[in-house]
Amino acid sequence: MSRVIDLTGQRFGRLTVVQFYQRKNGRTFWKCQCTCGNQTISRADALKSGSVKSCGCFAKEKHKLDFEKFARSKRQKNDLKENTDLTNLVDKPQSNSLSGIRGVCFSKGEQLWIATLNLKGKNILHKRFKNKQDAINARKEAEEKYFKPILEKYKNSHSCQSD
Numbered sequence: 415m416s417r418v419i420d421l422t423g424q425r426f427g428r429l430t431v432v433q434f435y436q437r438k439n440g441r442t443f444w445k446c447q448c449t450c451g452n453q454t455i456s457r458a459d460a461l462k463s464g465s466v467k468s469c470g471c472f473a474k475e476k477h478k479l480d481f482e483k484f485a486r487s488k489r490q491k492n493d494l495k496e497n498t499d500l501t502n503l504v505d506k507p508q509s510n511s512l513s514g515i516r517g518v519c520f521s522k523g524e525q526l527w528i529a530t531l532n533l534k535g536k537n538i539l540h541k542r543f544k545n546k547q548d549a550i551n552a553r554k555e556a557e558e559k560y561f562k563p564i565l566e567k568y569k570n571s572h573s574c575q576s577d
């Protein structure tokens with residue numbers, strides 16, 4: 415029988431050895447206080463080798479952190495997709511646009527047609543026209559100029575997806 419080495423008061427990771435617990439099959443067990451408030455029984459050799467560093471809370475927290483990290487990165491990806499405002503490109507014309515063309519509406523106060531285009535929350539087109547067709551043309555031109563490259567890029571990078 416080897417002599418029991420007193421570990422009382424020693425710190426191993428989050429665990430501080432409080433008192434001797436028992437000796438069984440040649441192994442020494444110690445009662446430990448974890449920084450999280452839990453008490454746990456740990457084997458002396460596991461403490462000394464560093465394989466036990468907490469009551470188990472450390473592993474649980476790490477798992478939780480990993481999961482949160484994963485969830486966060488997934489959320490960011492989704493945000494990125496929404497930010498490109500692609501849903502706007504395939505939307506049906508707004509029912510209140512009067513023109514039947516998305517991005518072209520009639521200002522009753524000014525008696526003018528207004529062509530608008532929003533991209534990623536920015537107003538990149540906002541022009542007034544006396545003639546409805548001019549407004550439609552302006553909107554279409556802007557679509558060609560700003561949306562097409564994005565659509566092409568989107569198509570190319572998402573060609574493997576069904577949506």
Ligand SMILES: [Zn+2]
Pocket residue numbers: 428448449450451452468469470471472
């Ligand atoms: Zn703990």
